[in-house]
Amino acid sequence: MSEFIRKHKFLIARRFTQIGIMFLYVSANIWGWKILVGNLSSSKLFEMIPLSDPFATLQIFFAGGLIVFDLLLGALFIILFYAFIGGRGFCSFICPINIITDLANYLRRIFAFDKVGHKLWLSRDVRYYLIALTLIISFIFGVGAFEFISPISMLHRGIIFGMGFGWALVLSIFLFDLFVVKNGWCGHLCPLGGFFSLISQYSFIxxxxxxxxxxxxxxxxxxxxxxxxxxxxxxxxxxxxxxxxxxxxxxxxxxxxxxxxxxxxxxxxxx
Ligand code: SF4
Ligand code: SF4
Structure with a gap:
C-alpha cells in the first residue's frame, strides 16, 4: 500500500485538489460556506480575494464587455501565480476535464488502442491557433467565444449547479481521446491549456x-x-x-x- 502511495503521490495530490476545489464550490452553493464562492471563471476566496480566469477575462475584453476592477485583479493574481510558480499546473491540479482525459488515456493504454486501427495526426499547435480564433470570434460577435462552449466551464458549472447538455460535450471529449487522438483535447486542442502554456513558460517549478x-x-x-x-x-x-x-x-x-x-x-x- 505504501508503495502504491509512493508511486502515485502526485496523482493522489492532484485528484485531492481537483475534487477538493469542486467540493468547496459546491459547498458554497448548497450550505453557504464562504471559503471559495463562484466558479472557475470568476470566484472569491474567503469573500476577499478575487480569482479570475485570465483567458475568460481577455475574451470579455475582446468582446467589448465591462472589465470591473475585481475581475482584472483576480486575473492578475492568477497570471502572477502561474507565471512564476505554478507553471501549467492549472491543467493537472485544478481543471476537472483533466480527470476525464486522464481516464481516457488510461483506458487507451490498458486496451492498447494505440497499436490498432488508423491513427489520426493532429498538430499540438492547433490550440495556439484556437486562442487567436477565440479572440477574433469574441471580437466579432461580442461574446466570450470559448466561454460560450467551454467543456471546462460546462462540467464545472454542471457539478456545482446541475448538468444540462454539457454531458454530451464532455462525453465527446472522452471518446475523442479514447478512440481518435491520444491526449487529443488537452494536448492538442484546448485553448485554455494553450493559454496557460503561454503565460507560464518562465515559471520556476x-x-x-x-x-x-x-x-x-x-x-x-x-x-x-x-x-x-x-x-x-x-x-x-x-x-x-x-x-x-x-x-x-x-x-x-x-x-x-x-x-x-x-x-x-x-x-x-x-x-
Ligand atoms: S507533463 Fe511534465 S510532469 Fe507530466 S509527465 Fe510530462 S514531463 Fe512529466
Ligand atoms: S488542457 Fe484544457 S481541458 Fe485540459 S486540463 Fe488544461 S485547461 Fe483543462
Missing part, C-alpha cells in the same frame, strides 16, 4: 532529468501526456523547460531509477 541515473527504459515518455517536452531523455541532464509540461509528476512517479524530480529551475543553465 520544473521537472529535472538526471541522465547519470537513467536506464533508458522510456517509461516516462510513454506516460507523459505531452511527451515532446521530454526530448532530452537519454541525451543530457536538463530541466524540462518546454511550456507544455503540465507538472503532473507522472514521469517522476513511473521512473524506477529516480532520474526525474521536481526542482527549481536554474535559468543560468537554460539554453
Amino acid at each position: 520544473r521537472v529535472k532529468y538526471n541522465k547519470k541515473k537513467c536506464s533508458e527504459c522510456m517509461d516516462c515518455i510513454n506516460i507523459c501526456p505531452e511527451r515532446e517536452v521530454l526530448h532530452m531523455i537519454t541525451k543530457k541532464s536538463e530541466y524540462v523547460i518546454d511550456k507544455e509540461c503540465i507538472l503532473c509528476g507522472r514521469c517522476i512517479e513511473v521512473c524506477n531509477d529516480d532520474a526525474l524530480s521536481f526542482n527549481i529551475r536554474d535559468f543560468l543553465k537554460d539554453k
Whole structure:
C-alpha cells in the first residue's frame, strides 16, 4: 500500500485538489460556506480575494464587455501565480476535464488502442491557433467565444449547479481521446491549456532529468501526456523547460531509477 502511495503521490495530490476545489464550490452553493464562492471563471476566496480566469477575462475584453476592477485583479493574481510558480499546473491540479482525459488515456493504454486501427495526426499547435480564433470570434460577435462552449466551464458549472447538455460535450471529449487522438483535447486542442502554456513558460517549478541515473527504459515518455517536452531523455541532464509540461509528476512517479524530480529551475543553465 505504501508503495502504491509512493508511486502515485502526485496523482493522489492532484485528484485531492481537483475534487477538493469542486467540493468547496459546491459547498458554497448548497450550505453557504464562504471559503471559495463562484466558479472557475470568476470566484472569491474567503469573500476577499478575487480569482479570475485570465483567458475568460481577455475574451470579455475582446468582446467589448465591462472589465470591473475585481475581475482584472483576480486575473492578475492568477497570471502572477502561474507565471512564476505554478507553471501549467492549472491543467493537472485544478481543471476537472483533466480527470476525464486522464481516464481516457488510461483506458487507451490498458486496451492498447494505440497499436490498432488508423491513427489520426493532429498538430499540438492547433490550440495556439484556437486562442487567436477565440479572440477574433469574441471580437466579432461580442461574446466570450470559448466561454460560450467551454467543456471546462460546462462540467464545472454542471457539478456545482446541475448538468444540462454539457454531458454530451464532455462525453465527446472522452471518446475523442479514447478512440481518435491520444491526449487529443488537452494536448492538442484546448485553448485554455494553450493559454496557460503561454503565460507560464518562465515559471520556476520544473521537472529535472538526471541522465547519470537513467536506464533508458522510456517509461516516462510513454506516460507523459505531452511527451515532446521530454526530448532530452537519454541525451543530457536538463530541466524540462518546454511550456507544455503540465507538472503532473507522472514521469517522476513511473521512473524506477529516480532520474526525474521536481526542482527549481536554474535559468543560468537554460539554453
Ligand atoms: S488542457 Fe484544457 S481541458 Fe485540459 S486540463 Fe488544461 S485547461 Fe483543462
Ligand atoms: S514531463 Fe512529466 S510532469 Fe511534465 S507533463 Fe510530462 S509527465 Fe507530466
